[in-house]
Amino acid sequence: MGEPLLHPDRLLPAQPEVRAIARRLYDEVRHLPIISPHGHVDPRMLLDDPPFPDPAALFIQPDHYVTRLLHAGGVTLDRLGVGEGPLPADRARAAWRLLCENWHLLRGTPVRYWLDAELGDIFGITSRPDANNADALYDRIAEQLAAPSHRPRALLERFGIEFLATTDDPADDLSPHAALAADPAIRTRVAPTFRPDKYLEAGRTDWPDLVKTLGEAADVDVSTYGGYVAALRQRRRHFVEHGAVSADHSHADAYAEPLGGREPERIFRRALAGQATSAETVAFRRHMLFQMARMSVEDGLVMTLHPGIYRNHHPETLHRYGPDTGHDIPVAVEFTRALQPLLAAFGTEPGFHLVLFTVDADVFSREIAPLAGFYPSVYAGAPWWFLDNPSAIREFQRSVTEIAGFARLSGFIDDTRAFCSIPARHDMSRRLDAGHLAQLVAEHRLGEDEAAGTLRTLVAEQPKRVFKL
């Protein structure tokens, strides 16, 4: 091995003059608390604080970033325990061995980078995993996982997470969040996020049931369109009362267009009866996304939007292992036309915040940056999912900020299902931001004082401002 697992200058610019600047900038923010306004941590884990069962449960099973790369390399998902609960000891160890043996598959990817950081920073591992040391590493990690120091709450504290948003079903009663908020031992503010996607997709076969569930949760009669809207509004209020700051939306496209007259009522009835056409349910979903924006104007929930994913591309894998198993694939997406009605109506509404994410990198510079560079409500969401790697982040940094400036960025979003990768992901972002700003300083486009101020703002203030913390 030529290199230690974690070089102090990793990811900083290679050029010595620029690296020196980047190091100074990075040093000022590396230890600042983490703000995580969007992610997928289970609040029950923080409430119950059980020890993580084993390295596979921590690093492999829940993380489709890891499992998809192993799958592409020929490892079937059943061997990794995807879609299963805790594995028997021998299977957990076997899954871990598969990861270590195939460590080379991760080269060049951010997954490798995050895992290196997790192993090094959290578990004190200093050697690169491979077939030979797999068992020893497994034992070493498992031993620590059994200790109080590596339970979820202890890690949450150690990671320095000041704010953590989860992602939740509108029908959820949010009792874990209430319990966490009431617990003085938890210093992190843990907030739910309103994620209503499936309740707006009237074309789903289970939509009538979903509407019923929603009505029950809201204690509202949902047999009419008006009742359905009232139920959604009630659930949002419930979320706001439990500390939610945002509502998160992901559909096939970004269109948000209100229907006129009695159309919403008419389609609602037909869809409930299972009689709506595909064109009608799409129109209804776009109408409802517009209504979600209106409700955000009313109740203050920040609206986040990330369309353009072909979900569950491989039906057999969905059938055997469930969703979120690595085969959601990006498609091209459009924002300029799609969001025009929404922005014409609410784009300059005081207090309305709309954060736009994409997995189609082109639209960041072509459409999102120009929109964020005019509308005071629009922010360019951080590059995430498929774009959460150094090259895409650097491209984003350059192209978006040169059109919209730094003040129109959302700040970093980790969006992860892998709890231990949270600090690694934020640290990567800080290093890359420091590198980008150092480059601007080195090209005499920004003073170093301005760069330092910008970096501090990006890390500590911008997410609070954008997500109203």
Next chain:
Amino acid sequence: MGEPLLHPDRLLPAQPEVRAIARRLYDEVRHLPIISPHGHVDPRMLLDDPPFPDPAALFIQPDHYVTRLLHAGGVTLDRLGVGEGPLPADRARAAWRLLCENWHLLRGTPVRYWLDAELGDIFGITSRPDANNADALYDRIAEQLAAPSHRPRALLERFGIEFLATTDDPADDLSPHAALAADPAIRTRVAPTFRPDKYLEAGRTDWPDLVKTLGEAADVDVSTYGGYVAALRQRRRHFVEHGAVSADHSHADAYAEPLGGREPERIFRRALAGQATSAETVAFRRHMLFQMARMSVEDGLVMTLHPGIYRNHHPETLHRYGPDTGHDIPVAVEFTRALQPLLAAFGTEPGFHLVLFTVDADVFSREIAPLAGFYPSVYAGAPWWFLDNPSAIREFQRSVTEIAGFARLSGFIDDTRAFCSIPARHDMSRRLDAGHLAQLVAEHRLGEDEAAGTLRTLVAEQPKRVFKL
């Protein structure tokens, strides 16, 4: 403040070895005269030579680059005097203060870079604007604006502008251009540009009136399609006689496709009567764009094309402040199929020049460079508007020249409404071109003698060749 406002090496590559080459290359072209084949300077300003009223009128009101960033940051456009004439002294000063207080909003953008250059080079400002020095800077600039040295003509001379194209309505009599051409005190060649967009959009509600205006200007009966075409041809001739070198076109898409038989006549009549369908008027516009190419073959006007903008995205802002107020937003665009009929007909016509611009950066490498790399008539227009920032320009430099070579570029186009930004924009381009060529030299892909020759050609010869100066 760590940095002077204007570092001599700004924007050159940060790496010392490459910067040294870039500096040598840049030094050879930095003082060459400016060729500006497309922009938005008002010829009356040069004719009448009035002093600029105040710093707001110079730097803020006409420049949607500046005002959109302030607007996104929460400053309403009325406070900036957008869409108004000269402001009362207190409002002009207040607008300037808003700019200075919000200077941080411009960080990382080319707007900041241009303003730095304008303040430094033209007004001798050496400190970074902020809330504290806003008034002092205002006074200092205002004082200079009152002096003969900072009137439009003096600046035109000082900027070293050899050729300056304005953008003009086909019905314009071009008398200011005639007067400028007759004035021996003006050493810059100031040429009009034929911009017929609205006269080709038969779907506009005011189109019948526009056709009438055109007919009056041309003194041609425009009650028939043939008369309408004759009027356009006459106006082009009028422009050519007044020194025009190009005709500029911007529509929703790039399609240029001739209609057969009596279709043009038929749609023309229906549109004049306000009875044409949207499909018909789109077909008519595409037909007319094809005719514009034919006329360019005949009369020699260089055809420039820049489709793909969603104009006036926020209707309320349009209503209150007018067009060109910062909310034109790019959309994806297509050239390969759209221009095939035009290029099949005229692509190898001797003397025909077609310069393709885009605000959808992808098509530069995917479509424009391959087209320019085959058709002798096609040139890749410089990256402008949303792409006129260092990162987009560098991407353009790399991706387009590696497909089509340097000889297929239009040379730099400033396209600005901010008079004082012209030299700053051209200087930025020269620095970035020097940096790009220096990189090729440093990677041993080009001799330094070739790089120097290429840079000189790009700055001094290519725009003259492409725009037939």
Next chain:
Amino acid sequence: MGEPLLHPDRLLPAQPEVRAIARRLYDEVRHLPIISPHGHVDPRMLLDDPPFPDPAALFIQPDHYVTRLLHAGGVTLDRLGVGEGPLPADRARAAWRLLCENWHLLRGTPVRYWLDAELGDIFGITSRPDANNADALYDRIAEQLAAPSHRPRALLERFGIEFLATTDDPADDLSPHAALAADPAIRTRVAPTFRPDKYLEAGRTDWPDLVKTLGEAADVDVSTYGGYVAALRQRRRHFVEHGAVSADHSHADAYAEPLGGREPERIFRRALAGQATSAETVAFRRHMLFQMARMSVEDGLVMTLHPGIYRNHHPETLHRYGPDTGHDIPVAVEFTRALQPLLAAFGTEPGFHLVLFTVDADVFSREIAPLAGFYPSVYAGAPWWFLDNPSAIREFQRSVTEIAGFARLSGFIDDTRAFCSIPARHDMSRRLDAGHLAQLVAEHRLGEDEAAGTLRTLVAEQPKRVFKL
């Protein structure tokens, strides 16, 4: 001249620290044998081993990369002998002179880089071509071409080509391949590639004749759909028996979708009778592409796909000079939706290999890398044609590997019609790969031992694994 034609560090990173690493990496692979799994060398040339007639026949006439750039620069294709056989001596010399006189048109392009390498490495030329030395260079090259050392077989040996795939018509009897395989003097394995495009395009006016040709070659009755499919299957078997490892497909789009019931039979009959609609023949082609995937699962031929080209954009040039004359122009393309049915059916089939190429660079990171990062059958093809330049390759390296890792790459593909450019193209790829990996090492994202291993794998093992050599 400031620079020798071929600097030893050309194309390596300019930064000294990174270059030093890159040099070490490159030195380990620079002399490894060439694997060329896709290209356009004529097998008869290797069989008959005639001397190349002259420099124009070698460098200009067959290479649309060269001729399109000269054409764009104003040189008509007839002066370059495009579409003709060997030229009379005076015309060959005149064509060569045109290339040398216009050498500046190639600046910054990979064509220039390859030609420099070919002239320097193969012909010992040390001075940059221009109008003055054109004749001397011509004579020097012509002299060497007449010598046994520069005949095709001698060059094949000298280039160190271990495997070379040609591109062949399904009706070809492949006798040259058989003869080459039987010849002990040829140490290169020369394999045919099954390229059935036109036989699947039922909308072509010559399609009934093509089907007939196919039937004759296969000795199968092709009057029914079943016979047609059987004939294709037989021809694939014939190719496999002659050493083919892949089937190559290029259509207007990437859709591969099976038709149900009797639809294939029905459309087949209508198309044979010249009565099929355009929608029917498109559906049929997409159906057949799906069948090609099925056959690849059966017979093991690697499936390569490269859609999204507007062929023969300039009809007059097609008419006068034939196809492949520099005016095939990229269009935007889509893979995620288009390939879903195919991947749902065969994406995890053991042994199925699908290599996806594109000339729409965006889809590499947006769609191909995510697909290759999940499906064990999918590989990201190397950036070729319009993307075979350093900037596009570097962008590909960064964006694809950070999503899918290095193990999902096809390895380099030269895809050339210019025989002498094969080593230059592979050498460029090795230099750029070394540079990319050196950058990862310099940023402490990869150990240098890992980088060296990765580079060796990319050059020597990955193409063999992907193409089953």
